[in-house]
Amino acid sequence: MEKNRHSLKHIAKLSGVSLSSVSRALDPARSHMVRPELRTKILKFVNEENFSVNLSARRLRLNKAEVITVIVYLDSFKHKNFSVEFVSPSAGRDDIQCLSAAIKARHYDMKLEFIVPGQQLPYHVFDRNRTDGVIFVSYYGTEYVDCLEKSKLPNLYMSRYIDTGRHDVGLVGLNREPGYRQAIEALLKAGHRRFAWFSPPMQTSLRVNINIINDLFHEYGIFDERLFLPTICNYYDIQGILKVRRDVDAIFCSNDVIADWVVRELRRNGVRVPGDVSVIGYDNDPAYHGEWTNNVATIEAPKSLMAETAVEELLKRINDENAEERPHILLDTIFIPGDTALTQVKGD
Amino acid sequence: MEKNRHSLKHIAKLSGVSLSSVSRALDPARSHMVRPELRTKILKFVNEENFSVNLSARRLRLNKAEVITVIVYLDSFKHKNFSVEFVSPSAGRDDIQCLSAAIKARHYDMKLEFIVPGQQLPYHVFDRNRTDGVIFVSYYGTEYVDCLEKSKLPNLYMSRYIDTGRHDVGLVGLNREPGYRQAIEALLKAGHRRFAWFSPPMQTSLRVNINIINDLFHEYGIFDERLFLPTICNYYDIQGILKVRRDVDAIFCSNDVIADWVVRELRRNGVRVPGDVSVIGYDNDPAYHGEWTNNVATIEAPKSLMAETAVEELLKRINDENAEERPHILLDTIFIPGDTALTQVKGD
DNA sequence: CTGAAAGCGCTAACAA
């Protein structure tokens, strides 16, 4: 009795139809093949019995794992030039959460693998039998590309920081300029004149943001060498610099964590934010937005959209042999003024 | 041709044996049933062909999902009394990584679900068809317990902070006293006399640590009301307090992040750590240990062991109807002196 | 539009 409770056969018996009708009724792609009234009746029993198809059976039959492997690079946080207080606690989980949601929405399972610096992934991770595709997150290495080519396993790199110029891999990345351009124009319009850049010394992942800001500052004629500071290694550097440099009215920071520190330090020094100085971060990090936060101005990286796009692109390649091998998709960033950037003309 | 490449049948044909022999040879639990020479021969082809069993088929046959669902509570980080700089970037991923490893070691898949504050998990998460058991991580709510009981889905709560007195749920937790006791005794022996406690105002998850320290400080006669400070809400509080209170020689902090801030601030003030003051954190957080870190003294919570224990206990219940319903396992913490606690008698 | 039936790859019961 218990045995048959959860099978198409059982539902079929209850509804007085054949099991293939139940199968059809349950698959959105084939449900049109079944008479609406019949479908309604079947669904009634499906809900009553709390039935859902046996995934193992389905996957065996379809010869598909319905699994997307997400490979996350676990940065150690520990750097010579970058203190850990500049790493957001969201860092490790934001992308995973977005990908998890996107993958679930497509009825796939997410299989997580972690790349730890200096450690190799076992070969079986890329077994075609066990996964249909791979998404690398925040990883820039290519040591697995050969292996992926060999087993023809669709794959994709997704990252907020990856170099947009890379064409050696499939890529879902960010076009960071639009957000920065919007921000600069809004700030200029509101009367800002002395623009600063705060970031840790260049790492691969920051280089691009620094270059973009550098170019844009020059383009808009607001570059000032004394205010361009890719030298902020920790909170104490912020403390020190803000004590000395008071000739600033807009500070771009390489992420929201740093921006938040800057805001707090300025306010402790009696400087009004955004009244006297506007502070702009990067990432739209949930830890610094919403209640109990300073709600820093930021350049939004559309994380959910990135995850959805990555999954969608991967599925294209999974389901269609002829899909483009190496998609190269860049999503635009957007300026979000938050509560720490003045975008109205001062004095209005 | 390609079709049969990855099946027992194919390996069987290559090795000149029946497919059941291959099946047996590959299952550690049954491999003794096959002649060693035969097994060797079979394994040769298995490796050559890079074969691994089709999990869908296996799971269908065994009527098992071979999935453990890990439900992670996503704290929002944002509190009135607890600034985000006191949250480690390891927080969101440490447990997941340990559980992932433990689950993989048992040849199960990990399915991740996130509990977002104020949002309910869909019912199908607990479908017996799709998962064999559930581990809640850092979650204390019980709204799913009924649902789990109803579907007889084995489940367990695992957390470094959960109240050890809870017997309403299966539990893998921590016995935090041993580590603290070791630390206090070591520090006393090394000549420390003025002990302080730094933590944010009580949250559920901190209450236990505060109570333990409170009790132990009293037991050892080292409690000093002026130094017992569950009032540290952010870095600036640390800055302020360390400027005023210089009559301290050992500071216990509620986690390694706070301890690290204290160490840095003390050293900036010219106080030697551990020469003048010892600082002890909690968690053995990887972000504060090893190269490029202060390697703070800490009370180690054995995370890997916790994950392994949780998975093992859950599997006991999955595989044995008669296994204890609600295990109550507490693992001991251990004091790790690191580089910020003096455990040698001063002057030695 | 509906039903019957084949067969995906595997494990386990049974036979040899």
Added chain:
DNA sequence: TTGTTAGCGCTTTCAG
């Protein structure tokens, strides 16, 4: 110790 075989639940083909 090894081989044969039933059948897990599903999707899809084919026949009606």
